[in-house]
Amino acid sequence: MNTHVLQAEILKPKALDPTAWAAIRDCFDRLQGAVRANDRPLAIGSAKDLVEATARVVLDSRGQPAGSNEEYDKVLNLAHRAIEYQPGPGLSPDAAVRQAANSAKKLAAQLRELRNSYGTGHGRSTLPLIEDEVIETCVDGALLWTRWALRRLQFLIIGSVQQLVTDLHSSTFSTGDLATRLQAADLPRLPFENQRRLGGRLANVRRGTRSRSGKTGSKPARPVKTMPHGLPDTAKEWPNVSSLMLRARSESTCTRSAPG
16 A cells, blocks of 8 residues: 555644644544554545535635534535635646546545545444555545645635625734735625725725825935835835736626626
């Protein structure tokens, strides 16, 4: 049996709650332990558990938690759709990449049947023969989809509209962070009401930055590290922020006015 999973690693999204990460990490550690002990039924069951735990954390982070009795396939499909088009620095919008991710999801979806046939969770009258390829397919399928999901989960979290509106009122942003978070919010695909909420909050904050940076035609104010509400220097931040908001308004207007 190929034991490459023992050297494999999964990376925690920085913004993910530690308790949620502990649930994912527990499944991954059990998977590694099962492979190390050559406990093949447990390895198959743990591979499926890793995917399901990750999918449930994705849905929790989106504010749409899955019910405790929800079917595995439904949880996986909902989580995949939640992050399939997620934008963010380093994430590709390429259709071929999206198709590859969809293939990874289809492979992960087979873990349910493989677990039913070979894994833990069922009492059996006879022990099935579990070939190396069965284990390797389960492990590879689980890691492929889980890693893809975790890469996107960071931006799903930081792009939360509710959190953005709250942070714009009270938090400090490092230079470029606000534009990154607005990109992660996927502005063109947001419902119009959420675009309006964000736009209104940004307009209020920008009025505050202008009042601090000096009146039009006056001598420029001395640069400061942060502006009201923790926004960085407008010269570094607002061009990116404004272009994102303008693009979102343009694309959403076209979408709403399209026939049919």
